[in-house]
Amino acid sequence: MTRTRIIASAVAALLIGGGAAAFAVAWRPAIAAIEPPAPKSFDPALVKRGRDLAALGNCTDCHTVRGGKTFAGGLPVPTPFGTIYSSNITPDADTGIGTWSQAAFRRAMRSGINREGQHLYPTFPYDHFTNVTDEDDDALYAYLMTRPAVHAPTPANQLSFPLDQRFVVAGWKLLFLRRGTYAPDSAQTAEWNRGAYLVEGLAHCGSCHTPRNALGAERAGASFAGGDVDNWNAYAINARSPSPVPWDTAALFSYLRQGWHPDHGVARGPMAEVVSNLSSVDERDVHAIATYMTSVFGAPTPDQMRRGNEVLAKAKAPAVPASQTEVPGASIYAAACATCHETGRPVPYGGVNLGLSTAISGPDPRNVANIVLSGIRPVEGERSPIMPGFANSMTNDQVAAVLNYLRSRFSNQPAWTGVEKTIEEARRTQTVSLQTSPPPHNAPADPTQRDKP
Amino acid sequence: MNGPGNLDRRQILAGGGALIVSFSLSDAFAQDQAAPAPAPAPAPAHPPKWIGSLKETPFLDSWVRIDADGGITVFTGKAELGQGFKTAFQQIAAEELDVPFKSLKVVTADTGRTANEGYTAGSHSMQDSGTAILNAAAQARALLIAEAARRLDVPAENLRTENGAVIAPDGQRLGYGDLVAGNLLHIQAQPESTLKDPSKYTVVGQPVPRVDIPAKVTGGASYVQDMRLPGMVHARVVRPPSYGAQLIDYDAAAIEAMPGVVKVIRSGNFLGVAAKKEFQAIKAMRALTASAKWNETARLPKQEDIARVLLGLPSQDSTIFERKNPAAVGLKTIEATYTRPYQSHGSIGPSCAVGHHVDDVTTVWTHTQGVFPDRAGIAEMLRVPPAKVRLIHAEGSGCYGHNGADDAAADAALIAREMPDVPVRVQWMRDQEHGWEPYGPAMVTKLKASLDDSGAIADWNFEVWSNTHSMRPGGAGSLLAAQHMAQPFAVPAPKPLPLPEGGGDRNAIPIYTFPNAHVVHHFIPAMPIRISAMRGLGAYHNVFSIESFMDELAIAANADPVEFRLKHLEDSRGRDVIKKTAEAFGWKKGQKAPDGRGYGFAFARYKNLAAYCAIATEIEINRETGCPRLVRAVAAVDSGQVVNPDGIINQVEGAIMQSMSWTLYEAVTFNDTRITSIDWQTYPIVRFDAVPQSIEVHIIDRPGLPYLGAGETGQGPAAASVANAVANAAGKRLRDLPLNRKKIKDAIDV
Amino acid sequence: MTITLKVNGHDHQIDADPDTPLLYVLRDDIRLNGAKFGCGLGQCGACTVIVDGKAVLSCVTPVLLLDGKQVTTIEGLGTIDAPAPIQRAFMEEQAAQCGYCIAGMMMRAQALLQRNSKPTDEQIRAELEPNLCRCGTHMRILRAVHRAAQLMDTAELSPSLEGSVQ
Numbered sequence A: 001m002t003r004t005r006i007i008a009s010a011v012a013a014l015l016i017g018g019g020a021a022a023f024a025v026a027w028r029p030a031i032a033a034i035e036p037p038a039p040k041s042f043d044p045a046l047v048k049r050g051r052d053l054a055a056l057g058n059c060t061d062c063h064t065v066r067g068g069k070t071f072a073g074g075l076p077v078p079t080p081f082g083t084i085y086s087s088n089i090t091p092d093a094d095t096g097i098g099t100w101s102q103a104a105f106r107r108a109m110r111s112g113i114n115r116e117g118q119h120l121y122p123t124f125p126y127d128h129f130t131n132v133t134d135e136d137d138d139a140l141y142a143y144l145m146t147r148p149a150v151h152a153p154t155p156a157n158q159l160s161f162p163l164d165q166r167f168v169v170a171g172w173k174l175l176f177l178r179r180g181t182y183a184p185d186s187a188q189t190a191e192w193n194r195g196a197y198l199v200e201g202l203a204h205c206g207s208c209h210t211p212r213n214a215l216g217a218e219r220a221g222a223s224f225a226g227g228d229v230d231n232w233n234a235y236a237i238n239a240r241s242p243s244p245v246p247w248d249t250a251a252l253f254s255y256l257r258q259g260w261h262p263d264h265g266v267a268r269g270p271m272a273e274v275v276s277n278l279s280s281v282d283e284r285d286v287h288a289i290a291t292y293m294t295s296v297f298g299a300p301t302p303d304q305m306r307r308g309n310e311v312l313a314k315a316k317a318p319a320v321p322a323s324q325t326e327v328p329g330a331s332i333y334a335a336a337c338a339t340c341h342e343t344g345r346p347v348p349y350g351g352v353n354l355g356l357s358t359a360i361s362g363p364d365p366r367n368v369a370n371i372v373l374s375g376i377r378p379v380e381g382e383r384s385p386i387m388p389g390f391a392n393s394m395t396n397d398q399v400a401a402v403l404n405y406l407r408s409r410f411s412n413q414p415a416w417t418g419v420e421k422t423i424e425e426a427r428r429t430q431t432v433s434l435q436t437s438p439p440p441h442n443a444p445a446d447p448t449q450r451d452k453p
Numbered sequence B: 001m002n003g004p005g006n007l008d009r010r011q012i013l014a015g016g017g018a019l020i021v022s023f024s025l026s027d028a029f030a031q032d033q034a035a036p037a038p039a040p041a042p043a044p045a046h047p048p049k050w051i052g053s054l055k056e057t058p059f060l061d062s063w064v065r066i067d068a069d070g071g072i073t074v075f076t077g078k079a080e081l082g083q084g085f086k087t088a089f090q091q092i093a094a095e096e097l098d099v100p101f102k103s104l105k106v107v108t109a110d111t112g113r114t115a116n117e118g119y120t121a122g123s124h125s126m127q128d129s130g131t132a133i134l135n136a137a138a139q140a141r142a143l144l145i146a147e148a149a150r151r152l153d154v155p156a157e158n159l160r161t162e163n164g165a166v167i168a169p170d171g172q173r174l175g176y177g178d179l180v181a182g183n184l185l186h187i188q189a190q191p192e193s194t195l196k197d198p199s200k201y202t203v204v205g206q207p208v209p210r211v212d213i214p215a216k217v218t219g220g221a222s223y224v225q226d227m228r229l230p231g232m233v234h235a236r237v238v239r240p241p242s243y244g245a246q247l248i249d250y251d252a253a254a255i256e257a258m259p260g261v262v263k264v265i266r267s268g269n270f271l272g273v274a275a276k277k278e279f280q281a282i283k284a285m286r287a288l289t290a291s292a293k294w295n296e297t298a299r300l301p302k303q304e305d306i307a308r309v310l311l312g313l314p315s316q317d318s319t320i321f322e323r324k325n326p327a328a329v330g331l332k333t334i335e336a337t338y339t340r341p342y343q344s345h346g347s348i349g350p351s352c353a354v355g356h357h358v359d360d361v362t363t364v365w366t367h368t369q370g371v372f373p374d375r376a377g378i379a380e381m382l383r384v385p386p387a388k389v390r391l392i393h394a395e396g397s398g399c400y401g402h403n404g405a406d407d408a409a410a411d412a413a414l415i416a417r418e419m420p421d422v423p424v425r426v427q428w429m430r431d432q433e434h435g436w437e438p439y440g441p442a443m444v445t446k447l448k449a450s451l452d453d454s455g456a457i458a459d460w461n462f463e464v465w466s467n468t469h470s471m472r473p474g475g476a477g478s479l480l481a482a483q484h485m486a487q488p489f490a491v492p493a494p495k496p497l498p499l500p501e502g503g504g505d506r507n508a509i510p511i512y513t514f515p516n517a518h519v520v521h522h523f524i525p526a527m528p529i530r531i532s533a534m535r536g537l538g539a540y541h542n543v544f545s546i547e548s549f550m551d552e553l554a555i556a557a558n559a560d561p562v563e564f565r566l567k568h569l570e571d572s573r574g575r576d577v578i579k580k581t582a583e584a585f586g587w588k589k590g591q592k593a594p595d596g597r598g599y600g601f602a603f604a605r606y607k608n609l610a611a612y613c614a615i616a617t618e619i620e621i622n623r624e625t626g627c628p629r630l631v632r633a634v635a636a637v638d639s640g641q642v643v644n645p646d647g648i649i650n651q652v653e654g655a656i657m658q659s660m661s662w663t664l665y666e667a668v669t670f671n672d673t674r675i676t677s678i679d680w681q682t683y684p685i686v687r688f689d690a691v692p693q694s695i696e697v698h699i700i701d702r703p704g705l706p707y708l709g710a711g712e713t714g715q716g717p718a719a720a721s722v723a724n725a726v727a728n729a730a731g732k733r734l735r736d737l738p739l740n741r742k743k744i745k746d747a748i749d750v
Numbered sequence C: 001m002t003i004t005l006k007v008n009g010h011d012h013q014i015d016a017d018p019d020t021p022l023l024y025v026l027r028d029d030i031r032l033n034g035a036k037f038g039c040g041l042g043q044c045g046a047c048t049v050i051v052d053g054k055a056v057l058s059c060v061t062p063v064l065l066l067d068g069k070q071v072t073t074i075e076g077l078g079t080i081d082a083p084a085p086i087q088r089a090f091m092e093e094q095a096a097q098c099g100y101c102i103a104g105m106m107m108r109a110q111a112l113l114q115r116n117s118k119p120t121d122e123q124i125r126a127e128l129e130p131n132l133c134r135c136g137t138h139m140r141i142l143r144a145v146h147r148a149a150q151l152m153d154t155a156e157l158s159p160s161l162e163g164s165v166q
Ligand code: FES
Pocket: C036, C037, C038, C039, C040, C041, C042, C043, C044, C045, C046, C047, C048, C057, C058, C059, C060
C-alpha cells in the first residue's frame, strides 16, 4: 500500500505559512560533516535501545519503500501539489545520514532541520519529535548509524514553486512548532507519564489520529479526535471514539501488542504496521501507551457502557441466519460475509462479529470499503489472518449495498452519505497501490500475533 | 474432449488421458473373481539382484499385456501422485519393447487389476515398479522374438524388433499382436533378462512430456475429486473437535429436514451427512457441526515444549551403528541439539474418495498410496473379507506421504455401505485435512563430535529421538473412521521401520567415514499427536542435523564446508555430486557473501542407498525484520540411469521449494486440547513473494546403473543447505525448526 | 430457485440457492473440472476463475453476485487439441507436478495477461501471490506465464487465423 502520509492541506499550509514568515527565521547554519562513525564505536546496549525506540517511532514505515532496503527512504508521498519523498536515513555518506554528527541528528529531530541547515518538510513529524529526550535521540542515532549503509539517492521532490523552496517551511514552523521536551505530570503515575511521553513524542500517534487545520497542522484542542491517513480514517481515540465497545487498558494493550482484540477485531491499514512494530518492543512501553491512552479515551459514559454490553451480548449469542434477504445487501452479506464473520471462530482467524467493528460504526465508510475491496493479505511465512478481497467479484453497486446494509444492521449510527463515491475512490486508490507496490512486500515484523488462535 | 454434459461413467473416467483408464464395474468384479491375482511364486534359489517388484509378482502378464490387436498395456501397482512416473514407466516399456511411446497404456494401482506393490513411497516407484516393468518388458520382447523364430524357423539372433513387430532378415514382419496368441506372457519371469544396451536408448533418457499434463491444463477429469458417477450423492464428515472427543448429542431430525439432505450417518463418534448437491451437503455439515455436542479432554502436550516432552517419554533404544578406532583422538569437542516440530503434508486439495456399495461389494476410488494395504484396513473395518472390497487408485492433489487419503477412503466406504447402490463422494474440508491428517513427527537429535589435530573428525556421536514414521493402514485401527465408529478399532501399536531404510533413523548413520562413530535410535512408541509418513521420513531432520553439524565442525576446524565434506567422504558418486554442485554454484573457498546474504551447502545420499543429492543455496535475510529469503539454489543429483531427466528436475525443484517452506515457516500448532493450525492462515507455507530467483538442477546420468528414484532425495539436503546459509548470513546457528523470521531476528540481535 | 449464468460463452439455467458459491455451481451443476476446491475460504486460489476479465476466487463468490457477468474457466480457454496460448505454455514448460493448483494459477495469469500483455517477472509474482502450490512447481509456473505472454504476443503478430479466409 502506498503511503500518502501527508495531508493535502499541509502543502497549502506551507505556502501560506511561508508567506507569513520572515526570511530571517529561515536560515540555519550547517553542522560540519563527519566521517561516518565505525559501527563498533557505539555501545551495543545503546543500539538495542535505539532499535526499540525506532520501532516505537515506526521509522521503517515511512523510510522504507515496500520491498526495498530498510531505511533507504524514497517512499513517494503524493499530494495534489506534487510528491515528497522520504529520505535515506542509513549511514551512507553520500545519500544517507553517514556524515551527520549526533548534534545534527538531534537538531533534525528537534527542529526539523537537516545537517546542511535546510528545513525539512513536516511530513517528517518533528512537531512530535521535539518531545524526544536527548538520550533517546542519541540511542536512535546509535541504532541508525549501525545499520548497513545503502547508497540510494532520495528522488527529488516534485513540488512547484514556491513550495520547492524549503525556507517556506520556516514560516510554518513559526506558526505551529511548539518546542520543548515533555514535561511530566507529577499528579500521574510514572507509567502514565512514560506513556504520555511516548504517545506525544516518538510514537506520534496524533499525526494520524488528530484532525488537521486548514494549514495542515494538528488542530489544537482536538487532540486524537480522528484524522486521515493513506485513504484510511484514523479513528477518534478520545471520548469521541466510535468503537462500539469502550476501550480499556487491557484491551488496548493486547490490541497494540498482538494486533487484534476479540472485542475490536484486527488492526488493518496503516495501523497494521504500527502494531507489528509494537509487537517487538518492551511490553512495558506498550502497557504505558495503553495506560495513557485509556485516560485520553476517558471513562465511558453509562450510555457507552450499556451499548457496549449490548453489542457484546449480541455478538456472543448464536448467530441468527439473516432472513430478510429482500433488504438490498442482506443477501450478499449472508452469502459472502457471514460464512466467516458468523462462524463463532475466534478473532483473528475467524472474522470479527461485525457488531463489534469500529469501521462500521465509524464516521465514514472508507475503512470498510477498503477492507471489502482489498481484503486482508497474508504475511509471508507467518501465521496471519487472511480475508479475500471482493474488488473483482462485486460491482460498486453491490459493495454499496453491502456497506449500507452493514451500517444499518450492525451500528446504531445514521446511514453514511457518499458511499458510492467512497467506493469509487477506494477502488481507484487500490488500483494505484497495486500498480506501485512491487513485491516482495516485506512485513516489518509481526503484523499480528500469531502464537494464539 | 471431456466437456460437460455427457456423463457416462466410462467416458468420464477415461477422460483426457486421466489416470483411470476405461473400465466398468462389472468388468472389475468379473476380473476379481475369474482371474484372481496369481499366488506368489516361490522365490527362485538365487534371486536376481535387480528385478524390482518382479520378485513378489513374477508373472510377466501382471506387468505387460499384449492384445491380439497389438494393443499394449503396462500395469503398475504404484500410484501416480504427480511425480510423473507413469510417463517414465511408459518410456521404459516402450524402450524395451521397441514400440512407439504413444502406443502404450499404463494402468496404475487397482486391487482388481494390478500387482500388489504395497505403498507408493520412499522414492521406490522407479526402483520397484520401474525395474519390474523394465525386466518384464525385456523378457516379453525375448519371448516374442522366440515365438517368431519358431514360426519363421529363423534363429532368434537373426531377428530384430521394431515398431511393435519382429522383423526377419528378409523383411518379413510379425506384429506382436499376432505373436501373443494364447498365454504366451502368462509365464514366470526369469531371474535374468537380456536388456537393451543403454547406449541404444531412444526413448529412455529423453525429456518426454508427461502424459497427464494436457488433461490437467484443459479441465479434463484428472482427479478423484472430478469423478461424477450417475446418481452420486455428496457426503461430508463431521469430525470430532479434538482427538478422543466423545459425541454426546446432535440434532438429526433438523438436519435431515434440510433441503437436499439424504441421510445423516452416525456410528459412535463417526458423524456424517449426505445430500444431493455438494453445497447442500456443506450447509448440512455446518448445521450438523453446530448442533453436535462433544465431550473433550485436554490431553495434548505443550507445543513449545515438545522436544522436552519427547525426551521424557519412554523409548526403545538401539545402537544402530558403531565404529571404533582408538588411534584417532579428538582434541576439540562440540555438541548440539536440533529439533523439529510436527509438520503438515498440507495438500492443496483436501482428501476425497468415492465409495459405491453394490451387491455386498464396496468399491472405493481413492488417492491412497497403497490400494492393497488400505483395502485390508477397510475390509477389517467393515468386518468383511478383502475380496468384498475393491480399491482403485485415482489421482488426488499431491500428498507427500500419508495424508488424509486413506481416512477419506474409509469414510467413503463406511458411508457407502449405509447407502447401498448409491455412489457417495466424500470430500474433506480444509480444516479437516489440516486438523486430522497424520503429521510428520516431531524429532530431536543430539550430536557430539571431536576434531583431531589435523582438523578431521575423530569421533562422531549421533542420537535421534522419534516416533515411528509410518502409521499407514495395515489394520483398521489406523483409519479415523474405524477409530471413531461404534465398536471402534484401537490404534495399532507403532513399530519402528527396519533399517537399512529406517524410519526415525532414516539417514541417521553418517555416509561420511569417521574413525569412531556411534549412532543411537531412541524409538518412542507413545504418540501424543497423530503422525505418519511424510516425504523423506526421518531423513529430513537427520540430514538437516548432520549437515548443519558438519558445517559447525567445518567452522570449528576453520575449513571450507565443501572441502570439509569431501575430506570425509569416500563414496565417489557422492563426491561427484558435491563437486558438480559446488562448481555450478560458483562455490569458492574463503568466499564471503554480500552483506545480508549467506551461502549454504549440504549433501546426502537418500537412505544411504538411493539417490545422491547436493544443494547449494544463497539466502538473504532482512536484518531489521529477520525475514529470510531464498535467492537461488543449485543442486546436482545422481539417481542412476535417467529415464526422464525433466521428471527428475521437476521433482528436485519441487523438493527444494517444499523443504525450504518446511524449514523456514512450518509448524503444526495446538493447545492442550485441539490442533489450532487448521488452514493457510494458521499454517502458512511458501507463497510467490518468497520464490527464489532461480533453481538449477544438474543431473549426473549413470547409464545402465539401477534406477534410484528422486522424489525424496532433495528434502534433507535442501533443509540443511538453507539452514547453513541462514547461519552464514545471520552469523549465528539456529537449530530449532522452523528457522522463522522471529528466531532469525532474535539471533541477529541488533 | 433458477438462475442464469453465462459460463464459457454459454447460458446455463441452474437450480441453486443464490448463496451457493460459484465453485459448486461450476463443478456440481455445470460439471466442469477446472475450478478446484482447495480451501473454500479464499486462502489458496485453487478455485480461481475469470469473471468479466478479472481473476475471482469462485469459492467465496456467491452466484447472486454474478447476474449478467461472464464466467470463464480453464475449459473455456482451449482444448487438448486446440490449446490456448496459456495452456500450450504450461504444457511446453511441463509446469505441473500433481497439477492440482495449476488451473487456478493459469486463470489468474490469464487475467493478468489480458490486461497487461507484457508483465514483468515482478508483476507476475505479485499477481500470483494469492495462489498456493504445495508441490513447489513455482519456478515452472513463472516460466510458463512468461512463455504464455510470448505466445500471445506472436499470436497477435502473426496474421489472425480466424477471420482470414485463405
Ligand atoms: S478454494 Fe477458493 S481460495 Fe482456496
